[in-house]
Amino acid sequence: MAIIGFGKSANRYHIPYIKERDIKIKYIYNHRRHPEKEQGFYDPNTIFTEDLNEVLSDPEIQLVTVCTPPATHFKFGQDVLNSGKNVLIEKPFCNDLDETKQLLDLANRKNLVAMAYQNRRFDSDFLTLKSVLEKGYVGKPLELESHFDKYRPNIKALTGDFMDGTFYGLGIHIIDQIVALFGKPEEVGYDIRPIQNQTSSTDDYFQTDLYYENFKVSVKSTPLAATPYPRFVLHGTQGSFVKYDIDQQENDLKLGIMPDDPQFGIDSPNLFGEVHYRNQNNDWITKQIPTITGDYGLVYDSLIDSIINDQPKLVSDEELITDMQILEDGVATKGPHITKSN
Missing domain, CATH: 3.30.360.10 (Dihydrodipicolinate Reductase; domain 2)
Structure with missing residues (x-):
């Protein structure tokens, strides 16, 4: 997997739980690098990059988690899905209901999983x-x-x-x-x-x-x-x-x-x-x-089950639409x- 963003959300609510699971974080993309945090990162093989294309063009990446400010969620979600990868997006999922429906429709057309991180x-x-x-x-x-x-x-x-x-x-x-x-x-x-x-x-x-x-x-x-x-x-x-x-x-x-x-x-x-x-x-x-x-x-255990075994999503499309x-x-x-x- 890869993570977009390397702030409080990624470091507090995602990475501590990911490291306890059989999930490989290959990339962390952030347009503002934090060398002091990168040095002490638990996996020395994780690649920190400012090149999003490097992440989205890698065929090994199956899942991308978006941990950036809400106003950026829709664009990142589109980019990830259009690259053929599943996406988990921090809350709130998008700016509004229309953007939410667009991303869910795109994911369904591409037979991919798009879900909100309702931890x-x-x-x-x-x-x-x-x-x-x-x-x-x-x-x-x-x-x-x-x-x-x-x-x-x-x-x-x-x-x-x-x-x-x-x-x-x-x-x-x-x-x-x-x-x-x-x-x-x-x-x-x-x-x-x-x-x-x-x-x-x-x-x-x-x-x-x-x-x-x-x-x-x-x-x-x-x-x-x-x-x-x-x-x-x-x-x-x-x-x-x-x-x-x-x-x-x-x-x-x-x-x-x-x-x-x-x-x-x-x-x-x-x-x-x-x-x-x-x-x-x-x-x-x-x-x-x-x-x-x-x-x-x-959340990640359930999401992997949805991606690998085609199980229903923890947060269904109907629930996400109701939330928004x-x-x-x-x-x-x-x-x-x-x-x-x-």
């Missing part, structure tokens, strides 16, 4: 929520809140366009989790705006409500949550599930703890989720749910609004 489908907190739903602890789900909050005061005016805001940058992850679990919503409500400085041109706050039949999901992020809110709050006909704090993989990576460490990504017992439910005898039970350890590298439609509808209209699914 947070393998967040530990999300995997645990999924398990709680599958085991039926809460009965039929009625309401779910998904929070990804921070406390990062910043009164400076934020500049840029919609792709530079929190909704596109973070919202795509936690919206995709909901689409992966429940599919396409019937309606979506939006409140997307800057709350720390109203003169900002990009958002730092969003709440997106996804409406299903007799079920609602609220997905929210604020930069001013001084008191932590649960990561997930799930209510159903038979009980509730609450989980605090986020997946620990990113925290460990920031400390230099890598996926080969036995303690990597393991949640603290005091942060395990808790389910309070009614059993068949109508007894109320309170139970801790140990967190399922996440692994972003499973939700993003596009969110920024198409200013102020709170509701859209119906097409």
